[in-house]
Amino acid sequence: MKALKNSFLLTALMVVLLATTAVLGGCATSSSSPTPVVNTAPLELAVRVCDSGTPNCPGETKFSLGSINDLQVSVDWKNMPGGTHTQEITFLLPNGVVYQSVSHGFGVTEGALGSPTVGGAMPVAGTYITQRELTGQWAVKVSLDGTVMAMQSVEFQP
């Protein structure tokens, strides 16, 4: 349910961002830009964050450093245009500084709209996150092909 809500909330953002991308993306040099392919269905996504050990991840927002393994992020896309794409998940510390990011390239059949689920994980157990108790409100930023598509807050608790 939470994931579905996220999906609705993010759809409007996606439309705006994609429109912006269409206008600003690409820098023609000695040629004219190719005509962009128009997708009538808006790109949607739902972000689910769980401990990597959670089966059928329903989406959570609070995690205990005493028990978490890895922070697993799953992004369910809808209406993804055909072609090659790169999703990047960036994990930001409570002070807004990048802790780390993880990228995944994936493909969707040309000429079709896809619904891939693309994931990424941040190791937590045993790392400096637990050793130095980097608790507080972290942020998970999801980017697609260099454009920020969603931000979600997660809390690490002692």
Next chain:
Amino acid sequence: MKTWVLCLMNFALLLSVADLSPAREKKTVQKSVTDAQTRGGDTFVDATLVITNFGTTDPLTARAKTGNEQNALLLFDLSSLANVGVKAATLNLNVTSVGHNNRVYEAHNVTSLWTELGATWTNRLGTTAWGAAGGNYSATATSSFTINGQTPPFTMNYDLTPDVQGWYTGGTNFGTLIKQSSTGGNDATGIAFNSRENATVANRPGLAVTFLQQVSNLSASAGNATVTLNWTNPTPLSGSTVLESYAGVLILRQKDKGVSAASAPTDGTSYAACGTIGSNNDVVVFVDATSATSFTDNGVCGGLTNDHEYFYKVFAVDTAHNYSTVCGTATSGTGACATNASAVAPEVTAVPSATTQYQAAWVVNTLAASLAPPGLNPGTSIVTGSNKLVFDIKASTGVPITTPVSIGGTVSARAAVIDAADSSIGHDVVYVPAQDDFIYAINSGTGAFDWIVSPGSVPFTASASVQLKAFSSVGYTLAQDLVVAGTHNTGTTNANQIFGLNANTGAVIWTHTGAPGPNTGLDITSAAPMVDYVNNAIWVTSRSNGGTAQPSLWKLDPNTGTVLFTANLGPIDYGPTLAPQSDVMFVPVNGGALTAIDPVTGITLGSINPGDGGAKNSPAIATFSMPYTVVFTTNTQVWAYRFSCATTPCLAGGGTFTKLWGGTAVNNPSAPLTVFGINKVYVGGGDGKIHELDMNTGVDGKQRLLNTSVTVGDVGLDLVLNNVLASASDGRSYAFAIPF
């Protein structure tokens, strides 16, 4: 009049926007006799020959949007431009043949690591597949070029400014992919252009970069309500075309926090002192056009308050008011600034005081904060891993020796840095396990990969350790150094792995894999293995499925990986520390006791738990022989105990811990660090400081503030230059002179 002056002091003035002169230097990066492009490469991948590599081919081809596609891949080694602010970058390709007219060929930023001799349509590194066959790249073309009646040979060029600027501001440089656009008709013939293997240098791919160099040797000296900065102005690089003269510098200052990486003076604009730049309100405290090499801040723009920290960032500026930021110049056509546009500019901190002034020896912004501690080759270089970047910086100044090396995964632990004199590979080398399942061996002189290996397709979060052939006893029978690393696979609590790799080639010499059972299950490993040269053994700590039913301390034979001994001590995330005589090993169990182990027999000699949440972090040892002074931390305190033994050898349970001092309060302490003879203990805190404790009394007598409200990672000591080093959660690495 007074109002007019105030206006001048509070707002940056636009004085010369009409001056549209280009930036100062321009250089084409291209393989040649003077530039080996060691870290560069080019190839193409073919959808009809999916496992064939074309890394030595000339020319390269790009063709077809469907069916029999070929995509070209190009990567430039930018290490000759290590300390610059990039203004523009253009890729130039010498086209030797074309197919159909009116076909568009696009340049895309590649988003995964590949190698020239490893990339195929299917794979990017040996047997590691692309996420999408044909290459992982940003779907949005950076720029495009239309074939429109040109007669080969001709130059096809792409404006790659945004991509190259991203590579200098925290992004990974995996190069550029050229492909036919999905719009327009198919071109089964495609285009061909020369590769870097072409005999004529001018025909090879070239990346023309327009830039300003940074100042170098930036240093600060704090006084009583004053801070003096000194630096060296840049001189033109060999092989560059000088477009404008350097004029001087602009200096930004911030109090009690860093100058924002987004605070960038605007090209084409001149500024007056005491204006501010950016939402962080960083203050312009010095504007110079006389090639000055020093500035004393003794009260400009509001003065300095003693015992507060001041950050300074110094930008080189040319006569056209272009700054050494990562922003397009007014004339480039891409005038926007990259995210973190000023992160590349040198920065330093100082704390003026009437009594206890001090300054950082250097500060480096790595733009990410995994808290991976710096690895060091004392007196020479500091290697700090971060978010998919490995920085190699000069130990004395903090100036990058080369551009950061882009790798496929985050580095979350200290890099193993080995000096050429000690390494079997024969040059300075860095071994870095990463979270993308790979272990990287990097030539720290060039930044080129010696090898890249994924021994188990599982991630690494801990450091690797290296058993050096040169230091080993005759019991070590391998012909070269051994790299040892353990896995972080949370998908299993008993089948993690420890790998022993040939340090010269990356070949797997042995693998130990845990298995279900009371004495065999191997949970995740989080700390660097320890090399025991005297006993010719490798020690590894691990978690233990939450209890003591499976081992958490492992002793392995370095020649074979055979398990020689295990102990069920309870979960361990920290590395063991071996005493200088290799007669005792101290092991901190998570939230439990610091345990003394006989490294020969494995028996427990004694243990101590002073409370405060139990042992935390690896301990340090301050004495050369028994009795040992052991320093360790708990949740909020630092302790020193003397460990002694009534008999030689020490018998089971025969060791005694006697408290010397503690607990000295330090907010969220890191692992302590001391060595025999310095009589100090250094600890990073959760309060933004490195604490210097007196070894005899434990008194936290002096501190060095890195940045307020940050967590300071594990420290390192460069005893050649007498610096203490640490990374912090603000994404910076710092060095301070010791003793404080």
